[in-house]
Amino acid sequence: EVQLVESGGGLVQPGGSLRLSCAASGFTFSSYWMHWVRQAPGKGLVWVSRINSDGSSTSYADSVKGRFTISRDNAKNTLYLQMNSLRAEDTAVYYCARAAAGNWTPLNHWGQGTLVTVSS
Amino acid sequence: EIVLTQSPGTLSLSPGERATLSCRASQSVSSSYLAWYQQKPGQAPRLLIYGASSRATGIPDRFSGSGSGTDFTLTISRLEPEDFAVYYCQQYGSSPGITFGQGTRLEIK
Numbered sequence: 717e718v719q720l721v722e723s724g725g726g727l728v729q730p731g732g733s734l735r736l737s738c739a740a741s742g743f744t745f746s747s748y749w750m751h752w753v754r755q756a757p758g759k760g761l762v763w764v765s766r767i768n769s770d771g772s773s774t775s776y777a778d779s780v781k782g783r784f785t786i787s788r789d790n791a792k793n794t795l796y797l798q799m800n801s802l803r804a805e806d807t808a809v810y811y812c813a814r815a816a817a818g819n820w821t822p823l824n825h826w827g828q829g830t831l832v833t834v835s836s
Numbered sequence: 837e838i839v840l841t842q843s844p845g846t847l848s849l850s851p852g853e854r855a856t857l858s859c860r861a862s863q864s865v866s867s868s869y870l871a872w873y874q875q876k877p878g879q880a881p882r883l884l885i886y887g888a889s890s891r892a893t894g895i896p897d898r899f900s901g902s903g904s905g906t907d908f909t910l911t912i913s914r915l916e917p918e919d920f921a922v923y924y925c926q927q928y929g930s931s932p933g934i935t936f937g938q939g940t941r942l943e944i945k
Contacts, residue, residue, distance in 0.1 A: 753881075766933055766934070823871075827880065
């Protein structure tokens with residue numbers, strides 16, 4: 717069974733940093749592209765970032781470019797999102813999601829999310 | 837960036853009725869790289885439809901998707917109580933990444 721478990725969320729002050737992790741199991745992690753998607757309280761889904769299967773290619777939404785860094789450790793079956801210079805508008809539940817295969821495929825498995833709150 | 841606009845914002849129907857949800861793209865979606873997701877309160881989204889019309893694993897056949905180019909539709913043929921949720925369309929065929937529609941809330945009338 718595919719499982720994705722996010723961790724690392726919490727309360728952080730504006731301008732601060734946080735690193736999210738997503739532990740994957742039940743599939744060959746190194747074969748799949750992975751994504752981060754966020755959802756502000758009461759709002760819709762917003763794509764944040766994606767990384768290819770070997771970590772050599774990444775993409776970001778304009779709203780986080782230059783502040784967030786996606787990475788992965790295929791030996792540890794773990795996806796990461798390093799978030800710097802956090803703003804109030806980054807407050808959201810952050811989901812990691814697995815693509816069905818490579819690029820140009822939908823997100824067919826999701827974690828339960830971790831809440832990030834940016835507030836003083 | 838491709839912008840997806842969903843309509844209506846809220847749809848009020850009764851169990852047993854047919855639901856039709858719309859998703860319009862600001863430009864053509866490549867090779868029908870269009871998906872639909874269902875999200876219930878406190879839960880992660882679930883993939884329903886991909887490639888505009890293919891059902892994901894385990895999705896009941898009362899859910900169907902159609903459309904191409906810039907206009908797409910999700911149809912639920914006969915609503916079950918568990919179908920009342922928020923539905924999002926998503927395109928995954930353009931760079932730099934994925935975009936979602938703003939969602940349609942399907943509520944019990």
